[in-house]
Ligand code: HEC
């Protein structure tokens with residue numbers, strides 16, 4: 001019961017009072033379990049290597065889902081996949097709760113690309129049928145924790161661009177990936193570069 005209550009409180013905090021799916025994640029247990037992750041993702045979830053994603057401030061539901069995606073082989077990465085194989089569902093929920101409770105650092109956008117990136121992020125591209133990213137990832141890039149749509153704000157541009165290309169090439173799959181595949185296929189390489197740069201400075 002205590003555990004249930006704790007999960008419920010966490011969900012309420014994440015979505016600002018809206019009813020949400022309760023998670024069973026325990027922040028403190030997640031902190032302990034994150035020790036093996038910190039070498040790449042940083043002690044507070046802010047990685048310094050642009051190929052390793054920041055996890056700080058990412059929503060718990062999305063983190064848990066992606067860990068399951070690595071474990072189940074929908075996503076593959078030589079560094080990350082072995083880290084997910086031994087995780088239980090409870091571990092994934094705890095790690096999600098821990099990272100959701102951390103504060104992300106925000107980077108800089110390249111001014112030469114920011115204008116195009118902002119246009120795509122806020123308005124999409126009507127000519128090629130690209131929807132506005134902010135419709136699902138929110139105007140400030142916090143995502144939609146209740147739905148498990150990822151936060152993007154401050155993420156390394158190198159990592160973000162790789163993900164969009166992975167969706168295009170079906171190198172990144174999993175439940176819910178079809179949507180991002182369709183969107184990514186409609187983006188030009190320059191639009192991918194620009195929107196990834198814009199996201200790096202978004203907050
Ligand atoms: C040796 C380095 C390394 C370690 C250790 C590591 N990761 Fe990762 N992780 C990565 C890389 C690289 C990626 C990006 C893979 C890709 O390009 O898809 C990643 C991706 C992720 C993602 C997906 C993020 C997103 O935005 O979709 C999550 C979640 C994650 N790691 C959690 C963890 C957790 C939890 C641990 C510890 C149990 C851990 N990682 C340990 C390197 C590492």
Ligand code: HEC
Pocket residue numbers: 053120121130131132133134135136137148149150151152160163164173174175176177179180183195
């Ligand atoms: C209709 C909702 C929706 C729209 C619009 C949308 N996304 Fe997404 N996005 C999602 C969902 C859901 C996921 C998680 C999919 C999965 O599990 O792989 C996602 C995942 C992502 C990821 C992976 C994040 C990570 O940490 O690995 C990136 C990057 C991304 N979206 C960028 C964009 C960009 C750029 C746009 C605009 C061009 C956009 N999205 C528009 C719903 C959306």
